[in-house]
Amino acid sequence: MSDYDEFEMATRAVRAGQQRTAEGEHSEAIFPTSSYVFASAAQAAARFSGDQPGNIYSRFTNPTVRTFEERLASMEGGERCVATSSGMAAILATCAGLLQAGDHIVSSRSIFGTTTVLFSTYLARFGIETTFVPLADSGSWEAAIRPKTRMLFLETPSNPLTEIADIKRLSALARSNNCVLVVDNCFCTPVLQQPLALGADIVIHSATKYLDGQGRCIGGAVVGDSELVGKEVYGFLRAAGPTMSPFNAWVFLKGLETLPLRMQAHCSSALTLAQWLEQQPAVVRVYQPGLASHPQHELASRQQTGFGGIVSFELQGGQQQAWTFIDALRIFSITANLGDAKSTVTHPATTTHGRLTPEQRADAGISDCLIRLAVGLEAVSDLQADLAAGLAALES
Numbered sequence: 001m002s003d004y005d006e007f008e009m010a011t012r013a014v015r016a017g018q019q020r021t022a023e024g025e026h027s028e029a030i031f032p033t034s035s036y037v038f039a040s041a042a043q044a045a046a047r048f049s050g051d052q053p054g055n056i057y058s059r060f061t062n063p064t065v066r067t068f069e070e071r072l073a074s075m076e077g078g079e080r081c082v083a084t085s086s087g088m089a090a091i092l093a094t095c096a097g098l099l100q101a102g103d104h105i106v107s108s109r110s111i112f113g114t115t116t117v118l119f120s121t122y123l124a125r126f127g128i129e130t131t132f133v134p135l136a137d138s139g140s141w142e143a144a145i146r147p148k149t150r151m152l153f154l155e156t157p158s159n160p161l162t163e164i165a166d167i168k169r170l171s172a173l174a175r176s177n178n179c180v181l182v183v184d185n186c187f188c189t190p191v192l193q194q195p196l197a198l199g200a201d202i203v204i205h206s207a208t209k210y211l212d213g214q215g216r217c218i219g220g221a222v223v224g225d226s227e228l229v230g231k232e233v234y235g236f237l238r239a240a241g242p243t244m245s246p247f248n249a250w251v252f253l254k255g256l257e258t259l260p261l262r263m264q265a266h267c268s269s270a271l272t273l274a275q276w277l278e279q280q281p282a283v284v285r286v287y288q289p290g291l292a293s294h295p296q297h298e299l300a301s302r303q304q305t306g307f308g309g310i311v312s313f314e315l316q317g318g319q320q321q322a323w324t325f326i327d328a329l330r331i332f333s334i335t336a337n338l339g340d341a342k343s344t345v346t347h348p349a350t351t352t353h354g355r356l357t358p359e360q361r362a363d364a365g366i367s368d369c370l371i372r373l374a375v376g377l378e379a380v381s382d383l384q385a386d387l388a389a390g391l392a393a394l395e396s
C-alpha cells in the first residue's frame, strides 16, 4: 500500500511507492548494495528480531525493489507485493509458501508450459499433486476439487487461444472449498484486469513481459494480502532467495510508468489486426477476446477493461503454410517472448507446445496451422502490410 492508492491507475503507475532520499533525486534511485549498516549493536539486534523495521540484507529487503513492490501492489489493489527473480520464481514461491506435501492443486490446463512442468514434475516430487482442467469449464473445476485441494491456478486470457475464465465464479468456488485462487495476470497486467478485486487471493506476474515492456530483464512478482504474501510467500523468499536484483527492479519501475499508455496501444493495434485478419480468405479463424465472434466476448468485456495484445489465428493448410507465412514476415520477430514494443510471431505447435504429443496438442486446440502474434508498438499500418505480405507468400 502506498501514498497514491486513492489516485487513478496512470497516476499510481508513475508515482506510487517512491520515497526520495536526502539527495532529492526526481527519478527513482538504484541501490546496488547487498547489506546495510546499523547505527549500533542494539539496532542490529532489533532489526534481526523484527522489533524494528528496516533494511538488513538485500536477499529480502532493498529500497529499489521495495519501490517496485509498492507500485505494483498499488496498481493491483493488493496489500503486499513480493518481487522475485523471474515469473517462474513467483509461482514457485507462492506454491512453496502456501502448500505442503499431500496438498492438491487444480490448475487450468491452458497455462504457460513451464508452469505445467513445475507442477507436474517438480511439485509432484514433493508430494503436491495437480489436476489439469479446461479453463472455461466451471463444472470441471468443481468436479476436480478434493478434500486436500488447497489452490486453484489459472491464466486468463489463455495463451495462445485467448479463452477467458470467470474469475468471480472461480473465486466463489475457491472460497467455499477453503482454497486460494491464484491468477497469473501476465497477459492483462493490472491495467486491463485486477483479479484481487474480482475475488482472487493471489496475483502472479512475469514482469519479463508487459511490465518491462521492452524485452530487457527477467523478473516476477506475487501480490496479495499481508498474511499470504507478506508472511508466507515473503518467508519463503527470505529463506530460499529467488530475489529480484535492484537493477532489474529499476527497469521494471520505469516500465510501470508507461504501462497504461502501452497497454492501450497494444490493445488497439491487436484489435485492428484481428478484425482485418478475420476478413482474409486464407484465414480460417481468429482468436481475440475483443472480436464480437469470440465465444466469451461478453465475459471479457465485463472482466477486463481492454482485450490485450495477443492475436492468434489459423491459416488454411498445415505446418508448411504456417512456416511459409512466418518466414515471409519482415517486421514481426520470430521469438516466443511477448509483451515487447517489438511485435513477435510464434508457431505454437513446433515451439511453445512442441513437447506435447499430437493428441495433447489436439486436446488443447493447438493445430499445425495456428499462429500467435504478440502485437507490439510499431505503426499498425506497417504491421498489417507485413501480415498481408505473409498471406501473399502463401499464394506463390
Ligand SMILES: *Cc1c(COP(=O)(O)O)cnc(C)c1O
Pocket (backbone or CB within 6 Å): 086, 087, 088, 089, 112, 115, 155, 184, 186, 187, 205, 206, 207, 208, 209, 218, 219, 220
Ligand atoms: C513468461 C511467463 C511466465 C514465466 O515467467 P518468466 O519471467 O519467464 O520466468 C509465467 N506465466 C506466463 C503467463 C508467462 O507468459
